[in-house]
């Protein structure tokens with residue numbers, strides 16, 4: 361895609377799924393801060409546009425949206441259906457899978473690695489926040505968005521949803537910070553490795569999920 365001085369980071373991910381990997385590695389937030397200007401965001405990470413294009417060229421396996429689906433060509437009903445069927449279903453499944461495993465890990469290993477308690481607290485917070493958020497979207501907000509005639513009609517809803525995304529974004533950011541991107545130490549147990557891998561997958565998909573809503577769905581209304 362062509363970049364100009366108006367291009368936002370959210371638009372780049374929408375058009376090119378390889379940007380997902382590159383923004384992750386540069387620690388540029390493209391979902392909650394999808395409106396950020398691409399050039400400014402790259403500048404803040406001391407990266408030139410040429411370097412960015414070079415990094416894009418090196419991506420062999422985009423972590424999400426493997427086929428580079430053009431979600432921005434979907435009608436809002438189709439996009440909502442896809443988000444609910446994929447991202448919502450996946451988040452619910454992962455959160456209920458991780459919870460008991462993580463609690464078991466605290467019982468067995470928390471005494472030797474107290475940081476796990478802090479990570480669990482953040483995960484638990486994310487889980488309860490997201491659980492209500494997903495149900496609210498599915499049973500109330502998405503229906504209003506589908507039926508909305510214009511943006512003004514759903515402005516308040518969208519702002520609340522965006523705020524909730526931002527809250528979840530902060531929790532993910534703190535978990536990432538505490539665990540250095542869910543990177544287990546060399547002597548970690550198999551159980552820690554398993555829980556960290558699942559948390560990593562949930563966090564990666566949740567970023568993509570928020571991107572689909574903030575940068576595409578909410579723009580289409």
Ligand SMILES: [Fe+2]
Nearest residue numbers: 443494497573
């Ligand atoms: Fe959602």
Ligand SMILES: [Fe+2]
Nearest residue numbers: 497521525573
């Ligand atoms: Fe959402």
